[in-house]
Amino acid sequence: MDLNAPHTMGTTIIGVTYNGGVVLGADSRTSTGMYVANRASDKITQLTDNVYICRSGSAADSQIVSDYVRYFLHQHTIQLGQPATVKVAANLVRLVSYNNKNMLETGLIVGGWDKYEGGKIYAIPLGGTIIEQPFCYWSLITSPFITGSGSTYLYGFFDQAWKEGMTKDEAEQLVVKAVSLAIARDGASGGVIRTVIINSEGVTRNFYPGDSLPLWHEELPPQNSLLELLHSSSPEPMNV
Amino acid sequence: MNLMDSSHSNPMSLCSQADSQRTLYPYVTGTSVIGVKYKDGILMAADMGGSYGSTLRYKSVERMKPIGKHSLLGASGEISDFQEILHYLDELILYDNMWDDGNSLGPKEVHSYLTRVMYNRRNKFNPLWNSLVLGGVKNGQKYLGTVSMIGVHFEDNHVATGFGNHLARPILRDEWHEDLSFEDGVKLLEKCMRVLLYRDRSAVNKLQIAKITEEGVTISQPYSLKTFWGFSAFQNPTVGAEGSW
Secondary structure, three states: OOOOOOEEEOOEEEEEEEOOEEEEEEOOOEEEOOEEEEOOOOOEEEOOOOEEEEEEEEHHHHHHHHHHHHHHHHHHHHHHOOOOOHHHHHHHHHHHHHHOOOOOOEEEEEEEEEOOOEEEEEEEOOOOOOEEEOEEEEEOOOOOOOOOOOOHHHHHHHHHHOOOOOOHHHHHHHHHHHHHHHHHHOOOOOOOEEEEEEEOOEEEEEEEOHHHOOOOOOOOOOOOOHHHHHHHOOOOOOOO | OOOOOOOOOOOOOOOOOOOOOOOOOOOEEEOOEEEEEEOOEEEEEEEOOEEEOOEEEEOOOOOEEEEOOOEEEEEEEEHHHHHHHHHHHHHHHHHHHHOOOOOOOOHHHHHHHHHHHHHHHHHOOOOOOEEEEEEEEEOOEEEEEEEOOOOOEEEOOEEEOOHHHHHHHHHHHHHOOOOOOHHHHHHHHHHHHHHHHHHOOOOOOOEEEEEEEOOEEEEOOOEOOOOOOOOHHHHOOOOOOOOOO
């Protein structure tokens, strides 16, 4: 076991816009090689009151990028005299990612709400491209030269399940379902699902523990012990 | 006198630029761009795909953009580098406008600027990983040129990047002629784009066609091409040779 392997967040991160804001979601697994270094990490980090960032890839790289951008945005907000826009935040992230592309290995999703454009999501993959989309997701951030890496089926899921103009609850349910599916199949994702909902009213954080998630193919309901299973199949009739 | 050392030249770079930046590899890439001269100006076509290795990751990437009043730029290769080139050109056009002298940079000048940028980056072993198509019209003169990531540049009546070089240019050599009408030009480009769709793995069936004339730039809405699969030979291709393909 390589304990000196860099901490990466193999990760599933998702950002989805809905009618009135955005929903960001992420799993909580941080791995060091094959070992799970942190099973309850928080990959959704605050940049400003109204803009959050989902981090994936190298834990160190994504944290330092967020820290720099938070620092720049803080100064920008003071100079501007009002909350920064999501577009500005995303472009700052892009600048750091692009200008240090040789050294960084992190894929990021910036999401938030501002009074000019409402809810917006920006994807900033490896290399520092910036792409504005109604929804983005990242699963298994590894070298792009591995074909069909874990996220292929998430593409299929979103192609089928995404709709325009969802409500806040529909969007959150979609995010939770998608992260849950990814956790089921991606060894680099796991733990709990965290969501952050950002709209004109503010920010709401939600927490879905691993045992509250729906079960997928070949998964079984969790038990306390085999002993309970054995007792529940006893031949004594149950009393009404 | 230059008072700034290399560590200050880019505040967004987290280390001093003395750390050598070497040749990179592309991450999110666009595939072919095709350009042809026609009667009123230039027609250019590109699909809207942004591939991430072999995955067709992004399907709404605009790879053609207007530059100033007289030019249109299409790019294949790394999208982040294309976005950076657009920033450079923004600044170039801004400074040109600030002269406020009634003159404006034409396609030939923009092409020359891009060539210098690409070649100089190549000399520093830090290329912008793009192949560019630059077309435009100024004072009735049509111009169509291309620049590669190593600075190879030339102008022609029809150009293409990437797979387009191999699949589209033979078609264009055969069927292009002087003074194509708009309709014929579009049909010719669509013919090339369809072949690319059949034969280029990184092609995506969502494209735009852009036109630049003396009047200005128009970039079409995204649309998809119909494909033909009705050859009888496609029905049972391995009859008589089971196991073959």
